Amino acid sequence: MNARLLNWFKFSSPATFYPLAGRLVPIFTLIAVALIGVGLYMSFFVAPTDYKQGEGYRIIFVHVPAAWMSMFIYLIMAFWAGLGLVFNTRLSGMMTRALAPTGAIFAFLALWTGAFWGKPMWGTWWVWDARLTSELILLFLYLGYLALQGAIDDTRRADRAGALLVLVGVINIPIIYYSVQWWNTLHQGATISMDNGSKMGVTMLWTMLIMALGFWAYTIAVALVRVRSIILEREADTTWVSELAEVRR
Amino acid sequence: MFNAFRTLVGRDLLLAMRRRSDLFTTLFFFVIVVSLFPLGIGPELNTLRLIAPGVFWVAALLASMLALERLFAIDYEDGALEQMLLAPQPLFVLVLAKVTAHWLVTGLPLVLMAPLLGLQYDMANDALLAMVISLLLGTPALSLIGAIGAALTLGLRGGGVLVSLLVLPLYIPVLIFGSGSVEATASGLGGQGHLLMLGAILILSLLFAPLAASAALRISAE
Numbered sequence: 001m002n003a004r005l006l007n008w009f010k011f012s013s014p015a016t017f018y019p020l021a022g023r024l025v026p027i028f029t030l031i032a033v034a035l036i037g038v039g040l041y042m043s044f045f046v047a048p049t050d051y052k053q054g055e056g057y058r059i060i061f062v063h064v065p066a067a068w069m070s071m072f073i074y075l076i077m078a079f080w081a082g083l084g085l086v087f088n089t090r091l092s093g094m095m096t097r098a099l100a101p102t103g104a105i106f107a108f109l110a111l112w113t114g115a116f117w118g119k120p121m122w123g124t125w126w127v128w129d130a131r132l133t134s135e136l137i138l139l140f141l142y143l144g145y146l147a148l149q150g151a152i153d154d155t156r157r158a159d160r161a162g163a164l165l166v167l168v169g170v171i172n173i174p175i176i177y178y179s180v181q182w183w184n185t186l187h188q189g190a191t192i193s194m195d196n197g198s199k200m201g202v203t204m205l206w207t208m209l210i211m212a213l214g215f216w217a218y219t220i221a222v223a224l225v226r227v228r229s230i231i232l233e234r235e236a237d238t239t240w241v242s243e244l245a246e247v248r249r
Numbered sequence: 250m251f252n253a254f255r256t257l258v259g260r261d262l263l264l265a266m267r268r269r270s271d272l273f274t275t276l277f278f279f280v281i282v283v284s285l286f287p288l289g290i291g292p293e294l295n296t297l298r299l300i301a302p303g304v305f306w307v308a309a310l311l312a313s314m315l316a317l318e319r320l321f322a323i324d325y326e327d328g329a330l331e332q333m334l335l336a337p338q339p340l341f342v343l344v345l346a347k348v349t350a351h352w353l354v355t356g357l358p359l360v361l362m363a364p365l366l367g368l369q370y371d372m373a374n375d376a377l378l379a380m381v382i383s384l385l386l387g388t389p390a391l392s393l394i395g396a397i398g399a400a401l402t403l404g405l406r407g408g409g410v411l412v413s414l415l416v417l418p419l420y421i422p423v424l425i426f427g428s429g430s431v432e433a434t435a436s437g438l439g440g441q442g443h444l445l446m447l448g449a450i451l452i453l454s455l456l457f458a459p460l461a462a463s464a465a466l467r468i469s470a471e
Binding site for chain 2: 137140141143144147148151152156157160161164165167168169171172175176179180182183
């Protein structure tokens with residue numbers, strides 16, 4: 001038990017995590033490329049045409065995984081933020097920081113592809129549906145975090161302030177989600193529900209899962225690359241960084 | 250502890266009284282924003298009655314946000330905040346006192362002014378009452394939640410815009426239930442459910458926001 005605990009903390013030091021991340025990046029890049037490649041092939045050529053929505057529905061193979069990821073990433077950020085505040089580890093703040101841009105991109109991607117899907121299906125780019133609205137607010141939360149990080153020069157303060165903001169946000173997400181849902185139902189009744197009542201075909205489900213896993217691997221790879229550069233930036237004047245092969249070159 | 254609370258509220262109110270222009274800026278901002286909407290939209294009373302809840306609530310949101318910057322900034326600059334952080338009294342109580350005083354100065358005048366402005370929008374009596382109650386429940390919650398943002402951005406460049414970016418998404422539930430209660434009352438559905446939700450949000454933020462704001466102050470003033 002004790003040995004395992006020690007092992008965990010071993011990698012919480014940037015100096016030991018940096019080479020580990022370096023080894024993991026190519027693996028996850030490979031997985032991401034393979035899964036997204038297979039997923040895209042399946043979504044374009046294997047998945048059958050939907051009898052109601054035609055070919056246009058295929059955008060959901062990007063849309064739904066992106067929306068999932070945008071929500072997952074915020075939760076993972078909250079996990080790292082909590083860890084960072086409790087254990088006072090430097091790496092946790094760096095991980096939170098490294099994940100945020102990817103989360104914001106996925107939130108934006110989900111909104112963007114959703115608009116592309118909505119135009120032919122609902123006849124409008126935007127509906128004030130509960131899910132759309134809460135996704136938009138999630139994007140705002142990401143932007144707020146990034147803006148706060150950008151405004152603070154002291155990295156230690158930036159990490160801790162950002163962690164607190166993410167935790168406050170994560171407590172608020174369910175409140176925001178339910179209030180938006182209430183607001184919507186009280187206003188105009190059910191507009192268009194996202195789950196069209198139709199059962200999703202097995203191939204479609206598999207395609208979506210493969211895409212989601214591919215996005216997952218992409219997120220890990222990108223976050224690790226980003227965390228490596230954050231480590232280099234912040235630890236630039238330590239000896240272990242100056243002894244690195246890629247720095248000495 | 251209660252002594253510290255009372256003293257701090259009294260001190261902040263006294264300071265606000267000595268600098269009365271600060272006190273009125275928020276109020277005038279609220280009045281002007283609310284009065285601008287009819288000029289932009291047209292004097293049609295039916296339309297105005299329809300948009301009044303939203304306009305009032307968004308204006309209250311913006312006004313409360315504008316005032317946030319001053320919540321801790323002055324104490325931070327003259328070092329009083331550091332003394333509060335070092336004080337033997339729990340920081341929770343001190344933050345709560347500061348927020349209370351801040352709300353009395355910036356929030357309460359809006360609540361009192363709202364029915365007068367509501368007449369400009371030709372609102373019915375019960376809708377006006379719902380508006381006052383919802384603002385009475387909602388604006389303290391806004392001050393409490395905003396205190397977290399104000400504490401996080403203490404002493405940063407571009408603090409004002411940054412605060413709005415951090416705080417506005419968190420304000421959304423208050424906005425929804427606040428304007429919803431007025432709308433529901435005006436349309437005859439009864440705004441009780443919304444008001445109860447607003448009260449719940451207020452209680453939650455009373456419990457948690459001072460905690461988060463204290464943690465943020467400790468981070469910012471380190």
